[in-house]
Amino acid sequence: SQKIEQNSEALNIQEGKTATLTCNYTNYSPAYLQWYRQDPGRGPVFLLLIRENEKEKRKERLKVTFDTTLKQSLFHITASQPADSATYLCALDGGSQGNLIFGKGTKLSVKP
Amino acid sequence: KAGVTQTPRYLIKTRGQQVTLSCSPISGHRSVSWYQQTPGQGLQFLFEYFSETQRNKGNFPGRFSGRQFSNSRSEMNVSTLELGDSALYLCASSSNRGRSYEQYFGPGTRLTVT
Numbered sequence: 001s002q003k004i005e006q007n008s009e010a011l012n013i014q015e016g017k018t019a020t021l022t023c024n025y026t027n028y029s030p031a032y033l034q035w036y037r038q039d040p041g042r043g044p045v046f047l048l049l050i051r052e053n054e055k056e057k058r059k060e061r062l063k064v065t066f067d068t069t070l071k072q073s074l075f076h077i078t079a080s081q082p083a084d085s086a087t088y089l090c091a092l093d094g095g096s097q098g099n100l101i102f103g104k105g106t107k108l109s110v111k112p
Numbered sequence: 113k114a115g116v117t118q119t120p121r122y123l124i125k126t127r128g129q130q131v132t133l134s135c136s137p138i139s140g141h142r143s144v145s146w147y148q149q150t151p152g153q154g155l156q157f158l159f160e161y162f163s164e165t166q167r168n169k170g171n172f173p174g175r176f177s178g179r180q181f182s183n184s185r186s187e188m189n190v191s192t193l194e195l196g197d198s199a200l201y202l203c204a205s206s207s208n209r210g211r212s213y214e215q216y217f218g219p220g221t222r223l224t225v226t
Contacts, residue, residue, distance in 0.1 A: 046214040
């Protein structure tokens, strides 16, 4: 069955450093991959979408890569700030039906 | 534009009861999806509605049902509540169906079953 894994439940980094979060998937070939941010007590917020034929996508301090050979996506936040502290979720398209399948998330903590 | 709204925000119910949750999507959005979020399982897809029709369903028992109205507002119902149904229920809307569309989530309804 389809499986999505986000590399770690928690990641602690120092302010100013680059945070790198990993999303791996198996038994699956998604055409699209999305990243969301979720703050405590709130719903996820869409950040970026990348297509299978795109290697990389950027938005301000965010960068996402999509390697269909490795079945992996990397999510980078450069010059991280304490305000970036949140849980980050990767989501893959569930095939032609269109629903999203979410990973369990990585909780990022950026220390000043 | 106003965001996705969900009511109520918090709910406490007793095992065996039923509950109805409501979701109002962003104006103009026709697709509404529902998710259950728990610490152990993460975000799990319940179902999607588009143009008042259920288009897709996740792996949940028949106690979980939903509907969508002509104005795109949606409700989900859980009958015969179990302790394990305690979770954050999230509604998300998107402008159209399909895997290339990002979803806009509401704040969720925190359901506690005692």
